[in-house]
Amino acid sequence: MNGYLDKSRPVGPQIGELLCVAVVQGEYAPGQRLPSVRELAVDLGVNPNTVQHALESLGEQGILYSVRGSGWYVQEDRTRAREILTRLRREKTAEFFRTMQFLGLPTEETKAFVKEWEHE
Amino acid sequence: MNGYLDKSRPVGPQIGELLCVAVVQGEYAPGQRLPSVRELAVDLGVNPNTVQHALESLGEQGILYSVRGSGWYVQEDRTRAREILTRLRREKTAEFFRTMQFLGLPTEETKAFVKEWEHE
């Protein structure tokens, strides 16, 4: 696993996002089997149930599929994964602009604010 | 009240942010009395308890102060309000960059993504 989870927001969705990115970036190839639920849980430092939940969600979204007694696999067609990743980025960005507007910064000023941002 | 609350995230903090912005932008002048808790609650469409908690929080932060039996007033010195607003904007932006990084977009690419953003 690359980075670690952010404890300040629900980890379930984070795991979904993490794996979605991993699939899109080819870290897990189409058709490849993922590490087991229990392995992922240990790697990520969370409960197996939480991982299971996240995987099921990705299954419903058409990114992964499971084989009873065998494991979780990456769907051959990664179109859905790409779509969902794009949608996530758009949603997070839209939410960011909304929040900044809420904090008194209109869209254009927020863009300027971001442009000047220095790596923390 | 200017805009409306975002139902997709907790309303309590939002009310605090809203009032903080209102104070900094002079919508409520130093020393001015705010509308009553009940009025604010009706305007915002939330439970009076939620407004009450938000006002108390702003009181603890030195942005407002309360007078028993009279209401809530804006502190004469708005320095704290400005500081807090600045901090909030920085935090939200830092969090945004972190989230986008999580979604596979490094800082520079996120900046480019934001630059191209079209008003929804």
Next chain:
Amino acid sequence: MNGYLDKSRPVGPQIGELLCVAVVQGEYAPGQRLPSVRELAVDLGVNPNTVQHALESLGEQGILYSVRGSGWYVQEDRTRAREILTRLRREKTAEFFRTMQFLGLPTEETKAFVKEWEHE
């Protein structure tokens, strides 16, 4: 609650089906608040988590929606609920015919078999 749950198959989906039927048949009217997760859990004799899971699924399917701190409500538009119920019936029936075919009974013979069926 009308009947009881069948212990021989997963209860989670059963709860979803139960509530879906209840919504379609108007047992819970559009806009109405459902009993709390904990109440439903007691009524059905299952763990609150299981109920929560089922409700979330119905939420994703557009049959219910939740309000934090308040409860679960029936969507005003019951179109989705009706669609899903119809789909469920079709799926179960198709699966039944497939199974019977597997057991050596072609579709027409299965129809005859069902026609002669006596209430147990």
Next chain:
Amino acid sequence: MNGYLDKSRPVGPQIGELLCVAVVQGEYAPGQRLPSVRELAVDLGVNPNTVQHALESLGEQGILYSVRGSGWYVQEDRTRAREILTRLRREKTAEFFRTMQFLGLPTEETKAFVKEWEHE
């Protein structure tokens, strides 16, 4: 082998049902030797262990018998096989009616629903 296995339900029992039907319909005659476990496994696309378990189960039910070092044979008396097949059909049908009742369709309406069913 006639049809293929249904991936949406456990394959173990399906293999048992498949062979039971094959015996009743004379596809495998009384006293005849069945293909080897490995052959069956390849034909069905499943793990040899799964086939082995299914065969043992049919052995316990008095449909087949095994000869060490030789293979599995069909019992001369097919009465048990016929009984079991009949029981399976009844069980599946009863379960189907129960499920449809759960989905809001009483027995008579389910019969009507089945009567109108069009081959998919």
Next chain:
DNA sequence: GTGGTCTAGACCACC
């Protein structure tokens, strides 16, 4: 009080 999230651990079916 409400829903929402997470942990811990058990048991099942399947391979």
Next chain:
DNA sequence: GTGGTCTAGACCACA
């Protein structure tokens, strides 16, 4: 061993 389901119980945010 694998995934899948369920229970029990804790803690949080919100009204």
